[in-house]
Amino acid sequence: MMNRILSGDRPGSRVLAVLLLAIFFGLALAPFLFPGIKALNVAAKVLVFVVLVASFDLLLGYTGIVSFAHTMFFGIGAYGIAIATTRLGPTWGALAVGTLGALLLSLLLSLAVGLFSLRVRAIFFAMITLAVAAAFQTLASQLSDFTGGEDGLTFRMPALLSPSFEPFEDDFLGVTVDGRLISYYLLFAAATLLVLALLRIVNSPFGRVLQAIRENEFRAEAIGYRVVVYRTLSSVISALFATLAGCMLAVWLRYNGPDTSLSFEIMMDVLLIVVIGGMGTIYGAAIGAVLFLVAQSYLQDLLRIGSEATSGLPWLAALLSPDRWLLWLGLLFVLSVYYFPTGVVGRLRAARARPPA
Amino acid sequence: QSEIRIAHVYSKTGPLEAYGKQTQTGLMMGLNYATGGTMMVNGKKLVVLEKDDQGKPDLGKSLLAAAYSDDKADLAVGPTSSGVALAMLPVAEEYKKILLVEPAVADSITGDKWNKYIFRTGRNSSQDAISNAVAIDKPGVTIATLAQDYAFGRDGVKAFKDALKNAKLVHEEYLPTNTTDFTAGAQRLVDKLKDQPGRKIIWIVWAGAGNPFKIADMDLKRYGIEIATGGNILPAMASYKNFPGMEGATYYYFGIPKNPVNEAMVAAHYREFKSPPDFFTAGGFSAAMAVVTALKKTGGDTKANTLIKAMEGMSFETPKGTMTFRKEDHQAMQSMYHFKIKVDPAFAWGVPELVREIKPEEMQIPIRNQR
Amino acid sequence: MSARDLDWKPLALVPLLALATLPLVGSPSTWLTLTVAGLAMGMIIFIIASGLTLVFGLMDVLNFGHGVFIALGAFVATSVLGSMGDWTGSSELWRNLVAVLPAMLVAMLVAGAVGLAFERFIVRPVYGQHLKQILITMGGMIIGEELIKVIWGPQQIPLPLPEGMKGAWLLGDAAVEKYRVVAVLVGLAVFALLAWTLARTKVGLLIRAGVQDREMVESLGYRIRRLFIGVFVAGSALAGLGGVMWGLYQQSVVPQMGAQVNILIFIVIIIGGLGSTGGALIGALLVGLMANYTGFLVPKAALFSNIALMVAVLLWRPQGVYPVANR
């Protein structure tokens, strides 16, 4: 049964299985385990990023396409919801229109990008997507009548999902049941389903062909797989999942702007999460997202403690200042490449697979 | 409850780090000054919680929510960027707590995105633009504008244009925000201006990367074209040294306002940092003055409705003289300063000398919110 | 590529673009101003991109941290020039040069030295692995930027142009900024030096071979590691020089300035073709011209002119105009 849900892709390491279970239940019970708005926001962001990163993993880890335009689709999803609810009001219909419209746009764009990827070599493609993503971000801030420009859009959700909706008088297990909680569980359900779907896709015959293409595109073509078709399909699917992640983000934040969903910074975060978690594993997305987002969200708090503790040493204190949190994030980038070349998942699986010396 | 908790959400890091830090400095100095060094109002201690929005709207939004809810902040001050501010406005409404906006400038904060929990001590774009218009608006003057091609630039130019009464505006040039080479834009401006009679001015409103003042290197003088612009932080005014005599209107320069509050702030700042306070320091200071004045008025009561009642129409002293929260949209009405640049080797920047204080009454700042 | 079979088509691109826009612009003096400014801008872009032709084009290191050396060079220049107020304040050009030359040298030295450490700790573990290069050099970039903030502070620092380089010379009705002329001279010097070194020595060949099969180059008896370090350091030093030029052009520096030019210089290298100094020069000139022409004719489109240019060139030559390295 479990095996079927996971599409036969077992974690392949006991530690990993325990970790995944902990993450799953931690997220499922987050509102009860970790009280407070901040914690809930972090948990929700993890849910969104798990989907986003897993969708990117399909592209990068399984198909071997390096694209910097992934946040473009994420942004399209978020803008889809944002624009639709701004224009049509906070209704379920608007959510549906926004999601479908965004999916359609992503489909077309990813088709174009995917086809282009075959025309130029890999690094060039990566650099082109980088430029395209930057241009798209600028475009989004230029079309301010539509997108709210640099300032972005703030919008409302249908009553059921807005924070002011409180159906019950009493708290449930010490937590107020309100629209925010309902939104959280909507996100949770969506994330679970989407990740399982991705897991299924990468473990299908299709997924195996993608891996073959990653390994040796030329030979994949020679044994009868039309590489164009597979690559394009993979681009499209991953773009669609990213779009859905964008929709999730918008539902949760009730705000969207170019920096929120389109920035290069998010792209780098996604890349880093894939690598920390372990490329080509899907599970890595979950592990990486939790590790990274928790670190990112609480790094400044941690540094504050550190810099207070070292206030006697001005130089160290300056480096540990919470204002310099990015320095430590940068270090995280470097160290993760050093120490997790195959990601957490790869590490754990290798530990398991290594023959006793 | 013996504490009053004030959350200051600002860009402690990120592209606006330098600005945000000035605000924080000003805010703390202001609170100190307003409470006579006690940090107490009506027996309650003022506690400032710093929150770093990193210039990201989504982050600012969740930080504000966390501040109001997890940290039980009574009111909030900030943020640095307009985008963050706009994302934060609904949070104040949701939690029914005051958000005192400083220094984000977008008109829509006190315009169509406004709600009754929003106050602003910072100047808005219209105030900036209109004061500049008032400063250079003379009969016989021909003006062309140079602005960034996005909402901020276009709004600024529009407000500026609407405020012009006498001068003739012949061209609006908008360039991409990331422009580095201004030759093409300058050439277009020159083509439009050079054959005009009388005084010719290019009015620049620009924020961020790129240095539009480079257009002066194309030897605009030979066509008799001048450059005008508003004030800025001190490092940015270094390039003003190239434009002795340049006119414009600014929000604040430490040498301009003559009042006890400003003198106290400048003195305190020199004492602490060996340097004069800057643009945003004054803003933070003003915000602190507004907060303390309001709290004193309510006797330390932090209930939002009480505070709103106290603050609407409230006047308070700031380094820029007296400000008044306009009842309609809670925007602080304040003086602006018409300046002329003088080059003084003692300063690393072009020194703006006061030509004239533009009083709030002289500027018709439109009310843009629907109440 | 030897003189024997010099491929002239890309060379013709620059004058062609210039001539094609003449009727569109209309006024010859305006056109001249735009063209000269564009070419000079191209030269500045070439200088900041020149280091990347070595690091990315030849060594195949996708160095997203390249920009940090640009910023570093510029910040070092603020410190050096800041302490030489007398020389920069003078309106005699030679006195200005006496100030600017050491600033350039120190900037190159510092950037080169930091490049040495960067190679050792950031790049060395990831030769040949693009994805990891992207990540780790991004990390390096962030760290570098933050360290710049720790040392110089987060705020913008003015870097005023020396007096003698301010203003413009007039060519009829057209104005040519003096600084841009200086930039052209520096750019030509950098170009000549790079082109000569790569053409006259085995360095370029060895690097290209080393990228393809490092073990084989070592088996032939070359210490490829040292060579890679040397070239990386040279690339970083050139970036430092580029930073000085860019900072002086902008007349102010911010810690983010490196990140701001990152995409631009990658575009230049791609247009030029990997590993080609001449290609990078052509790419940079095209970018500079294109920005000015579109900026004048259709300012809205100026934003996308670089990308359009890159896509157009790649459709014509999918490897860039003068690919040397075949990757």
Next chain:
Amino acid sequence: MLETRDLSVRFGGHVAVDGVSCAFAPGTLTAIVGPNGAGKTTYFNLISGQLKASSGQVLLGGRDLSGLPASTRTRAGLGRAFQLTNLFPGLSVLENVRLAVQATHDGRHRRGLNLWSVWSDHRQLTERAAAIVDSVALAARRDAPVSSLPHGDQRKLEVALLMALEPQVYMFDEPTAGMSHDEAPVILELIRKLKADRAKTILLVEHKMDVVRELADRIIVLTNGQLVADGAPAEVIASPVVQQAYLGVRESAAGEPA
């Protein structure tokens, strides 16, 4: 029946395959020989679609395959192994073969376009792949990643992939190069078995004349891209073109450097 009509390709000024017309009947093994650089591999590339022909046609069973991409030609029944090993280095031996098996069978997995079923459910694919791995004597290495295989084993896997495709036309490009003397016979035995199946067309590029002599039903000779001889093995080997240009029956040896 595989046929090429006037097949040519030029690279710049160099004509690598020059108007080769030739038909290959099922049930025969044709050896293609010729000096290095004669155009043998290029000829294969043109037939299997790795290269686009400058002119000429490739027909399989009367169907014109010219201009179709390699994958389509493979699905139409053209299979080939590569001279320079060309595998999926990060995947295991079994997975390599399975991918090839999957590429041919229609069944439930629809040649990899099935996004929703679970790969490991297609048991018969695995079984078939395992059998092929066994047949090239790689069973012991089944789960090893290909990148860790010694060169000779990679050559065997190269052949295994071709076997897995079960095409109508088998093209072997020096299948035993780099294989040791107790391993090569395994591969040659496989080829011999294929020959017994009268429906298959087999093309073999090989420099080892003993192998050619033993296996071939027919030899064609390419030099400088042109078909210069075609006929029964004994006859062709004895011909002066082959003796001189190819086998290098020489007058004098090259001199030593100063």
Next chain:
Amino acid sequence: MSAADLLLELRGVHTHIGAYHILHGVDLAVPRGQVTLLLGRNGAGKTTLLRTIMGLWRASQGSVQWQGRDIARLATPQIAQLGIAYVPENMGVFADLTVQENLLLAARGARNAQQIDGARLAWIFQLFPAVEKFWHHPAGKLSGGQKQMVAVARAIVEPRDLLIVDEPSKGLAPSIINNMIDAFAQLKAGGVTILLVEQNLNFAQRLGDGVAVMDNGRTVHTGSMAELAGDAALQRSLLGLTL
């Protein structure tokens, strides 16, 4: 044979690749001025051994002696500079570079193509006509056999003391194999020592002086070529065939 006559000597060499133990104590002696053949079935460890000599894998135990000096810890470039030329199994041809540039890199003394020893080049052109024919072409475009010729040409473009070649004959037409045998014979006559891995026993037999047979990461037999060639039983037991 006295130690002084040995150019290269390996004693008890163990090599690990990652977690795998590949060589289990190999002994090998390469006498000066002779052709030593390394035989063995696929996966025996021949390539691993050559790479260990070149320092491309590190011996975890044992010694590699070059004229009595231990070189097991030297870096690859230093080992090469002792006077060793290496032709790897995958040929190691730089696909992007022209044939000329490939050879130029091997000519350590030359800064440009004109400075490569002309007479030697003429000799190479005669042995391997394709090298001359495709002099200005990217080596990656060559046919399999032509690449093999470039790889060997590169190893002999300048004189070296020791030539290590991993399966040079694979993919070569018989006439070129003859040329290569001639070339090696001439080099040997000129005093060059050669260590050769070869599957083509015809080739091996015509060149070899000494023979070492490997299996499972060990040397299982050493002796002279003549001895092996004359003993069919030994051949069968070691190599699974008769010559």
